[in-house]
Amino acid sequence: MKIIVTTEFVDIHTGMLHPVGEELTVSKARYAEILRAGSFVRPAAQRNGKKGAVPDGNGNSQPDGR
Numbered sequence: 001m002k003i004i005v006t007t008e009f010v011d012i013h014t015g016m017l018h019p020v021g022e023e024l025t026v027s028k029a030r031y032a033e034i035l036r037a038g039s040f041v042r043p044a045a046q047r048n049g050k051k052g053a054v055p056d057g058n059g060n061s062q063p064d065g066r
Contacts, residue, residue: 001028002044009040 005022018024023044026034034041 001026001031003031003034003041004044005040006042007038007040009034009038012037 003024003026005018005020005024008017008019010017018040024041031041031043
């Protein structure tokens with residue numbers, strides 16, 4: 001499954017830093033493991049209710065220019 005990093009974190013398995021906005025592909029089990037540790041990621045399909053919009057960091061969505 002594809003996920004988006006919402007809060008920067010260091011992966012405990014790889015030691016890699018994952019910055020905000022990075023898209024990762026993980027198993028459902030790994031996604032659940034990350035969620036148990038905190039609110040660091042969200043599913044990539046979740047788009048704040050507006051197709052073609054991206055969050056601006058202030059809780060608002062702005063057109064992504066596509």
